[in-house]
Amino acid sequence: MSKNILKLTGIAIALSLTGNAYAAYPERPITLVVPFAAGGPTDVVARTLGAELGKILNQPIVVENKTGAGGTVAANHIAQSKPDGYTYFLHHNGMSTAPALYKNLKYDPLSSFEYVGEVVDVPMTLLARADLPPNNMQEFIEYAKQNGENINLANAGPGAVSQLCGSLLQQALGVKFTTIPYQGTAPAMSALLGKQVDVLCDQTTQTIPHIDAKTVKFYGVTTKDRISKLPDAPTLHEQGLKDFDVKVWHGIYAPKGTPEAVITTFNTALKQALKTDAFKNKMADLGAEIVSEERQSPESLKAWVESEIKKWGPILQAEGMNVN
Ligand code: ASP
Numbered sequence: 001m002s003k004n005i006l007k008l009t010g011i012a013i014a015l016s017l018t019g020n021a022y023a024a025y026p027e028r029p030i031t032l033v034v035p036f037a038a039g040g041p042t043d044v045v046a047r048t049l050g051a052e053l054g055k056i057l058n059q060p061i062v063v064e065n066k067t068g069a070g071g072t073v074a075a076n077h078i079a080q081s082k083p084d085g086y087t088y089f090l091h092h093n094g095m096s097t098a099p100a101l102y103k104n105l106k107y108d109p110l111s112s113f114e115y116v117g118e119v120v121d122v123p124m125t126l127l128a129r130a131d132l133p134p135n136n137m138q139e140f141i142e143y144a145k146q147n148g149e150n151i152n153l154a155n156a157g158p159g160a161v162s163q164l165c166g167s168l169l170q171q172a173l174g175v176k177f178t179t180i181p182y183q184g185t186a187p188a189m190s191a192l193l194g195k196q197v198d199v200l201c202d203q204t205t206q207t208i209p210h211i212d213a214k215t216v217k218f219y220g221v222t223t224k225d226r227i228s229k230l231p232d233a234p235t236l237h238e239q240g241l242k243d244f245d246v247k248v249w250h251g252i253y254a255p256k257g258t259p260e261a262v263i264t265t266f267n268t269a270l271k272q273a274l275k276t277d278a279f280k281n282k283m284a285d286l287g288a289e290i291v292s293e294e295r296q297s298p299e300s301l302k303a304w305v306e307s308e309i310k311k312w313g314p315i316l317q318a319e320g321m322n323v324n
Helices: 002-016 042-057 067-078 095-102 137-150 160-174 186-195 204-212 260-273 277-285 297-320
Strands: 028-036 060-064 087-091 113-129 152-155 178-181 199-203 216-221 246-256
Touching: 028 042, 028 067, 028 204, 042 060, 042 087, 042 113, 042 186, 042 199, 042 204, 042 246, 042 260, 042 277, 060 246, 067 087, 067 246, 087 113, 095 152, 095 297, 113 137, 113 160, 113 186, 113 204, 113 260, 137 160, 152 160, 152 186, 160 178, 160 199, 186 199, 186 204, 199 204, 204 216, 246 260, 246 297
Parallel strands: 028 060, 028 087, 152 178, 152 199
Antiparallel strands: 087 246, 113 199, 113 216, 113 246
């Protein structure tokens, strides 16, 4: 090959890697990583969203569950993944609580990722196994004070919102339970249904069918206000746990360095997916609330994570909740 042809080929390759490299994006399946077990509340949001995103982007969205250490294993995996637009991450509050909980975190929530946008807010519910003696929150408060460490509280590990909710509950009641961590609240819920654990705090996206079927005892909603999906269910706040207010929020991230054009394409698809009837109906059935269009932007999600890090860092540190 002559020197000139070599030079021209070089220019063509350079062009295809910059300007037009992503004109046909996406050209193959996209992976959406979920940091908790399959079948759980984060997973159900990812799979419902993935189905709609797949139709919009014309490529399958493959959900991959990468569990461990309250979501930090998956976050670390994303931070080290190729920034080529084919790997995304759906995570929740754990993105902002991890720095205070894990001293040796190998990624920085604010600088190791590209931000895509927020998805849904999900309230939590406080549940107990069907044969735990207390029938309501007042009875549970008494029972908790009498039985303390004999009560087994399931959660999805440090960094999970089930853990945060359970910790705030113990703090509000002035008791200490025995904590049993799982790889997500899907297995934690199986343990509750199997009566191997006593109590679980978890998202409505997983708990509503069990509340409806009365296969669990249901003591209240963890948000400060009642929720439209369960209008008759009292909040923990109104049942004596003053100002108790925990909700789960979900955002989407990509590895740092993912091209801006790609993020824009994915964000546009995300906004479209959040407007589909399939997504809206499923989320409404499960008590989840789609965030406002303003919150669906990368900038808004980043500002939110930053404010949540500032909010939870001192609280978690004061509680001595760090794990290493
Ligand atoms: N519900 C979990 C949590 O406590 C996560 C999950 O399994 O989706 O954060």
